[in-house]
Amino acid sequence: MPGRPITVQQKRLFMRFRTEGDAPQQAAAKAGFSTATAYRLEAGADRPPLPAAPRGRRRPDPLIAVWDSEIVPMLAAAPGLRAVAILEELGRRHPEIGVGVRRTLERRIKLWRGLHGPAQDVIFRQVHPPGELGLSDFTDLTPLGVIIAGHPLDHRLYHFRLAHSGFEHGHVILGGESYPALAEGLQNALFALGGAPLKHRTDSLSAAFRNLDRATIDDLTTRYAALCAHFGMEPTRNNTGIAHENGVIESAHGHAKKAIEDALLLRGSPAFTDLPAYRRFIDEIFARHNARRGKLIAIERNALQALPEARAVDYEETLVQVTSSSGFVLRKVFYSVPARLIGQRLRIRLYDDRLECFLGGSPVLNLVRGRADHATGKHGHVIDYRHVIHALRRKPMALRNLVYRDQLFPRPAYARAWQALTARRADKTACKITVELLALAHEAGCEAELAAVLDAELDAGRLPNLDTLRERFRPTSAAVPKITIQSVPLNLYSQLGTISRGDAA
Secondary structure, eight states: OTTSOOOHHHHHHHHHHHHTTOOHHHHHHHHTSOHHHHHHHHHTTTSOOOOOOOOOOSSOOTTTTTIIIIIHHHHHHOTTOOHHHHHHHHHHHOTTSOGGGHHHHHHHHHHHHHHHSOOOOOOOOOOOOTTSEEEEEEEEOGGGOOEETTEEOOOEEEEEEETTTOOEEEEEESSOSOHHHHHHHHHHHHHHHTSBOSEEEESOGGGTTTTSOHHHHHHHHHHHHHHHHHTTOEEEEOOTTOGGGGHHHHHHHHHHHHHHHHHHHHHTOOEESSHHHHHHHHHHHHHHHHHHTHHHHHHHHTTSBOOOSSOOOOSEEEEEEOBTTTEEEETTEEEEOOGGGTTOEEEEEEOSSEEEEEETTEEEEEEEOOOOBTTTTBOEEEOOHHHHHHHHHHSGGGGTTOTTHHHHOSSHHHHHHHHHHHHHSOHHHHHHHHHHHHHHHHHTTOHHHHHHHHHHHHHTTOOOOHHHHHHHTOOOOOOOOOOOOOOOOTHHHHHHTOOOHHHHO
């Protein structure tokens, strides 16, 4: 019919009728289109057009003079050379070549590498059966700007992941990639999971112990092997510098850090009251992740090995001598201890975030772990003013040039009081009042309350008055109740042993 294009089937019918001897008019009528269309088909007007010739260059090639003579030799000598580096070198050799040819140069280099470049590394995708492989690694979370009790937190995240189900566990680490951090984080993850995989993979552990001597590195590597053997896991590690071999957890680092960053933004503040609150926050994030993968985790949990009844050792142990300064030095950090321990030899269990101190087999105290400033090389100090305040009261002038004076003050208010006193009083008076303020905070148990009063006094421009503060925080004496004791006649005791005949009946 006029106005409607013919179909492929109509063309085939027309050609068949023509080969059978029909005239164009008859073949067209049988196929269902006009005679004019039949003549157009006979003339070949309906054949598809031939492909157009490739379009040539619209402008001269800006690299034609230097491509074969200079650029190709550069690429042949150093196949990994970046296009921007080649462009800078061309700019020094040929100032007439502008930066506008960068995209042209990048396309030409990419084409050359595809035709003549070296073979690249091939990544072989792996199948991970349930219960076979778990991976551990550390990642830095300091850039997130987390604040604990008003101070920025320099910390890392220990990250564990199962390759099959994607189960993840994170633990906040305050130090570096040490054996205690790895052992504590790994065991927390396994006991939270309820089983252990057949293999455990990390990156090269020698990177974590690069500042230690050869014997210490061997000792720590042996302890790591013993830790894996305790849970029945085979320890493996990827090749040094080949990150994609640990890709199951390396790629998860980015997702975990982004999830933590988003959660902090939704929370509205990166500040936490204390470290346990921040750790609970991290646990909630990973718990939500694991809830989304609950079905896969349940399948893999059935394929895991049973856990041993007890945890393995997740600390380092060492011996220290308490000096006459009422403290000891460990890993370039001075720790204060009660003065009664001077001269004693303590056995220290060194964890990632704490120290447990033993005298013989008896535990004596726990200390927060400190760390030296590796950037400046200065030693660190972990000081509890309660350990030395009694001795300092006998020698208050020792405060003036005390090595750890700044770390002695438990709160910023006490440091402010010291600065104000030294600015407006003699050194002897300033030392005496400051030491007595610390003694009052310790003996009256009013460290926080006294700090608030000191801040208020200093904000008002007044120095702290020691007598007034003592009176204010003096313990209230409770009234002694009056007790009246009524004496009992002694003959009553004689009657207790007398039995009358009537009672016997």
